[in-house]
């Protein structure tokens with residue numbers, strides 16, 4: 504499998520944001536850490552496992568938390584950003600509000 508570079512992950516994230524009508528968190532330093540996490544996960548597991556969650560060590564067990572995760576739409580709608588705060592809604596982005604921890608929407612029985 505071809506390894507992803509940080510730059511390729513960045514392009515992926517920008518495409519997801521564009522496709523979904525979201526914005527990328529403007530905190531560059533913070534986003535850099537998430538991009539590094541996503542890149543490491545891709546090169547370790549073969550898919551973009553959420554950088555804020557643990558792997559169940561199979562694509563099948565991780566499928567709900569492959570970025571953009573199954574919970575992102577609802578989280579962005581309800582809290583203005585996803586669990587990792589990588590993606591913002593346009594309204595949250597425009598508000599300039601601080602992002603912070605939000606509850607984990609992933610059902611407990613799926614958490615490894």
Ligand code: SF4
Nearest residue numbers: 553570572585586587
């Ligand atoms: S919480 Fe955000 S970064 Fe993590 S998988 Fe979901 S959309 Fe991607």
